[in-house]
Amino acid sequence: MASLRRSALGHAMVHVVTVVVGLAAAPALAATVEVTVDGIEPLPSSLYVALCQGGLTEAECRMGRDAPVSGTIQRIVFEDVAPGTYAIAAFQDENGNGRLDRTSLGLPTEPYGFSGPPERTARPDFARARITVREPGLSLRVRLTRALPRR
Numbered sequence: 001m002a003s004l005r006r007s008a009l010g011h012a013m014v015h016v017v018t019v020v021v022g023l024a025a026a027p028a029l030a031a032t033v034e035v036t037v038d039g040i041e042p043l044p045s046s047l048y049v050a051l052c053q054g055g056l057t058e059a060e061c062r063m064g065r066d067a068p069v070s071g072t073i074q075r076i077v078f079e080d081v082a083p084g085t086y087a088i089a090a091f092q093d094e095n096g097n098g099r100l101d102r103t104s105l106g107l108p109t110e111p112y113g114f115s116g117p118p119e120r121t122a123r124p125d126f127a128r129a130r131i132t133v134r135e136p137g138l139s140l141r142v143r144l145t146r147a148l149p150r151r
Contacts, residue, residue, distance in 0.1 A: 028081040032108035037090050038073045041111055045069045047099075049076040049090040049142070055126045056114070061089050081137070087129035088115035090142050103148070109147035111144035118143050 035049055047069055050061035065076045069092065091100040091112040101109045116129040131140060 005065055009079065029083055029135060031083055031133050031135045033081050033086075033088075035076045035078070035088055035090070035115075035135055036073060036139065036141045037076065037113070037144060038141060039094055039111060039113065040072045040074060041094075041144075041150075042072055043069070046093045046096065046098075047074055047076070047090065048093055048100075049088065051078050051081065052087045052089055052129075053084065055130065056087060056089055056124060060126075061094060063074055064130070066093075078141040081133055083134050084132075085130050087126050088140065088142050089129075090114070090144060092144055107147045109148060109151070111126040111146055113142045113144040115140055115142055120147070 016138060033051060037049060040047060045068075046072060047067050048064060048066045050064040052061035053063075053145065054060045063078060063081075067074060067076065089112075091108070092110055093099070094110050095101065100112055114124045114129040115131050116124075131138070
């Protein structure tokens with residue numbers, strides 16, 4: 001009886017080890033998202049690009065990259081992105097404070113843009129900006145615009 005229990009336990013352990021090794025050997029699903037940002041104004045500043053999931057708030061745009069502006073078009077690459085639904089948010093930080101400045105009415109005072117249709121007729125929302133990321137990845141373009149003329 002004891003050897004039967006030991007044999008059953010040993011057999012169960014072989015299955016557990018096989019499953020764990022199988023999971024460890026399975027490749028992780030990940031994609032590359034290449035974002036080309038155009039409409040950048042040629043002045044000393046920084047470009048911020050974020051990959052957002054579930055919405056367009058700062059809390060939902062946790063995966064971000066920034067780079068000094070080096071031209072009117074720049075490429076930002078996100079690697080090892082899990083497949084899913086995202087949106088891209090970008091802005092040009094002209095005064096170096098690390099955030100998109102706004103008027104008292106909430107209108108951006110710096111160039112900004114989102115994935116999705118380039119024309120904006122209403123406040124940007126996640127549903128209009130969403131993109132689907134699958135392996136091996138995708139390339140997309142985001143155009144920066146101004147809500148108000150430059151002061």
